Amino acid sequence: MLLFNLLEYGGRSLMAVLLAISAPTDKAENATVSHAANSLPAIKKAMDSNMMALLKKATQRTGSLDLLRACWTPQQLRGSVSDKSIQKQASDPSPPERITYRKQTTLPEKLSGSIRYVKPRNSEKLVALTFDLCEQANERSGYDADLVNYLRDHQVKATFFAGGKWMRSHPEKTMQLMADPLFEIGNHAWTHGNLRVLKGHKMEDEMTWTQAEYELLREKLLKSKCAAKLSYKAAAAVPPALTAFRFPYGACNYQSLAAINQMGLAAIQWNIVTGDPARSQTADNIARTVLNQIQPGSIVIAHANGRGWHTAKALPLIVAKLRARGYRFVKISELLARGEVVAADSCYELKPGDNLRYDRLFKTGAK
Numbered sequence: 001m002l003l004f005n006l007l008e009y010g011g012r013s014l015m016a017v018l019l020a021i022s023a024p025t026d027k028a029e030n031a032t033v034s035h036a037a038n039s040l041p042a043i044k045k046a047m048d049s050n051m052m053a054l055l056k057k058a059t060q061r062t063g064s065l066d067l068l069r070a071c072w073t074p075q076q077l078r079g080s081v082s083d084k085s086i087q088k089q090a091s092d093p094s095p096p097e098r099i100t101y102r103k104q105t106t107l108p109e110k111l112s113g114s115i116r117y118v119k120p121r122n123s124e125k126l127v128a129l130t131f132d133l134c135e136q137a138n139e140r141s142g143y144d145a146d147l148v149n150y151l152r153d154h155q156v157k158a159t160f161f162a163g164g165k166w167m168r169s170h171p172e173k174t175m176q177l178m179a180d181p182l183f184e185i186g187n188h189a190w191t192h193g194n195l196r197v198l199k200g201h202k203m204e205d206e207m208t209w210t211q212a213e214y215e216l217l218r219e220k221l222l223k224s225k226c227a228a229k230l231s232y233k234a235a236a237a238v239p240p241a242l243t244a245f246r247f248p249y250g251a252c253n254y255q256s257l258a259a260i261n262q263m264g265l266a267a268i269q270w271n272i273v274t275g276d277p278a279r280s281q282t283a284d285n286i287a288r289t290v291l292n293q294i295q296p297g298s299i300v301i302a303h304a305n306g307r308g309w310h311t312a313k314a315l316p317l318i319v320a321k322l323r324a325r326g327y328r329f330v331k332i333s334e335l336l337a338r339g340e341v342v343a344a345d346s347c348y349e350l351k352p353g354d355n356l357r358y359d360r361l362f363k364t365g366a367k
Contacts, residue, residue, distance in 0.1 A: 062181055062183070062184045062237070062239060062331060062333065063178065063179050063180050063181035063182070063183065063184075063237055063238060064179060064181060064230075064233075064234040064235070064237035064238065065180075065181055066230055066231075066234040067179045067221075067226075067227060067230055067234050067235060067237065067238070068176065068179045068180050068181075070226045070227065070229060070230055071175070071176075071179065071221070071224060071226035071227065072176060077149075077152070077176060078145065078149055079143065079145030079148070079149070079173070080145060081145065081146070083142060083143040083144070083145045083173075084142040084143065084144050084145065084146075084306045085142050085306060086139060086140070086141050086142050086305075086306045086307070087139060087140045088138060088139050089138060089139060089140055090138070091137045091138040092137055092138075092165070093137045093191065093366070095205065095209050096164065096168060096209050096212045096213040096216060097216060098212055098216055099205075099208065099209055099212050100212060101208055101211035101212040101215055101241070102211070102215060102240060102241040103264075104241060104243070104263065104264030104265070105264055106264060107261050107262075107264045107265065107266065110341055111261075111266045111336060111341060111343075112261050112343065113257070113261075113267070113343030113344060113345055114247075114252065114257060114267050114269045114343055114344045114345070114346060114347045115266060115267060115268050115269055115299075115336075115341055115342070115343045116269050116270070116271050116299070116342050116343060116344055117270075117271040117295070117297045117298055117299050117342050118297035118299075118335050118336065118338065118339045118340065118341055118342065119296070119297050119339050119340040119342060120296050120297045120335075120338050120339035121338060121339045121340075123296050124296060124328075124338060124339070125296050125325070125326045125327040125328060126296060126297055126327070126328055126329075126330050126334075126335055126338060126339075127294060127296075127297075127298045127299075127300065127322060127327050127328070127329055127330070128158075128159060128298070128299045128300065128329070128330055128331065128332050128334075128335045129151075129156065129157075129158045129159070129300050129302070129329060130158065130159045130160070130161060130186075130246070130268065130270065130299060130300060130301055130302070130332065131144075131147070131158060131159070131160050131161070131302050131303060131304035131308070131311075132160075132161045132188055132246065132301065132302070132303050132304070132305065133160055133161065133162040133163060133166045133167075133170075133188065133303075133304055133305045134163050134166065134188060134192045134248065134303070134305050134307070135163045135165045135166035135169060135191065135192065135305065136165075136191050136192050136365070136366065137165065137191040137366055140169050141166060141169075141305040141306050141307070142305055142306025142307075143170055143173045143304065143305065143306070144303075144304040144305070144306060144308060144311065144312055146312040147304050147308065147311055147312040147315065148177075148304065150312060150315050150316065150319075151182065151183075151315070152180070152182060154319060155182065156182070156315075156319055156329045157182050157183070157329045157330055157331050157334070158182070158183055158329065158331070159183065159184050159185070159186055159244070159268075159331050159332040159333075160177055160183060160184075160185050160186070160304060161185075161186040161187070161188035161244075161245075161246035161268070162174060162177075162185050162186070162187075162188055162210075162214075163188045163189055163190060163191065163192055163210065163248075164187075164189070164190040164191075164206075164209045164210030164211075164212075164213040164214070165190055165191050165213075166188075166305065167210070167213045167214060167217060168213055171217055171220070174214075174217050175217055175218075175220070175221045178214075178217070178218060178221065178238050178239070179221065179238060181237070183331070184239065184244075184331045184332065184333060185214065185239075185242060186242055186243075186244035186245060186246055186268060186332065187207065187210045187211060187214070187242045187244065187245040187246070187265060188210070188245075188246050188248065189206040189207065189210060189245075189247070189248045189366075190205060190206045190207075190209045190210050190213075190366070191206065191365075191366040192248040192249075192365055192366060193206040193248060193364055193365045193366035194248060194249055194251050194358060194359065194362055194363065194364055194365035194366070195207075195247055195248065195251060195252055195253070195256035196247075196249075196251040196252055196253045196256065196347070196359060197251075197359055197363060197364050197365070198256075198364050198365075198366065199255075202364075202366075203255070203256055203259065204259065206248075206366065207245070207259065207260060207263060207265075208263075210242070211241060211242055211263075214241065214242050215240070215241060218238055218239075218240065221238065222235050222238065242265070243264070243265060243266065243333065244265060244266045244267075244268050244332050244333070245260045245263075245265040245266070245267050245268065246267070246268050246269070247260075247267065247269070247347050248365055249355060249358040249362065249365060250269060250270075250301075250347050250348065250349050250355050251347055251355055251358055251359070252267070252346070252347035253346075254345075257345075257346075257347065266332075266336060267347075268299065268332055269299070269344070269347060269348075270299040270300060270301040271293075271295075271298055271299055271350075272289065272290055272293045272294065272298050272299070272300040272301070273289070273301055273349055273350060274286045274289055274290065274300060274301060274302040274308075274311065274314070275289065276302050276303050276307070276308040276309060276310065276311045276314075277303055277307045277308065277309070278309075279309050281309070281310060282310055283310040283311075283313035283314040283317065284314075284317070286302075286310060286311060286314035286318075287314045287317035287318050287321075290314075290318050290322075291317075291318065291321055291322070294322065294325075294327070296327075297335065297339060297342075299332070299335070
């Protein structure tokens, strides 16, 4: 059976999911299912095992070079320096054109909590570079073309955590990122709301509207004339929904963390903070921070929305030296599938409680 993506099984019962993902091809897998049917704990364990295997296979479905080349010229993909500018505007808290979104299957227990980093099997030297694309209601933030161009020119895999409103403000850039097999996109809330402060439907809207906006743009891309020329395989390589989430300000509470996991999204934090939103953080300092703190399975946080002031200049220093040390750059989905996830039950920058100041400074965050 061709296994496309763990999202194809959203909305089914526990047993239905288990049977669907292990319908198979393999006698050993059939034996696992037969044994698992005897008890609910065994079913859950077998499901987690199969879902993790499926996640690993799903990492192959993250964009298509044919689609990228068919829809944009090299010059269009390069963008311009002006893309990085940030513009203030009247507050726009409006929702996406459609707020329904694809329901996902249950998140494996191994991926629950606030994920800090991964312990790769055999101490494999893997690192995930992640870049936030935040945008609040009262602005149109930027897109760091120099940063993305460097990643493409040097074939560096990366994950972009995009706000829903950012995607709506930058539809073409979003579709380029989702089509590019080097990259994957994660959910970074609608208007960068503080999900430790927001409650009820306002908290939920930050999460779900972003899922919906991504799916709207994917549909637009796949219905475009450039995509129509391609095979189904090339078009279908774009993931149908977002499967990872990053909390704005790195802030969550029990309710918001549980809500994200219940949506089937892995909550991705980090263990290396570049500090790139600070104008005083030079390229050399950013590189030094990463190189001094790196370990196999690290997740690095930086910004590509115009607020990573010197990040693009730091990348050549980071990439060259890490590759010289034997490190490989991977997307978040690939990292999660390659080892033991290390997670916390709360959200913080580097130690518990170190980001509580954001509640006072930014309050709800979603201006």
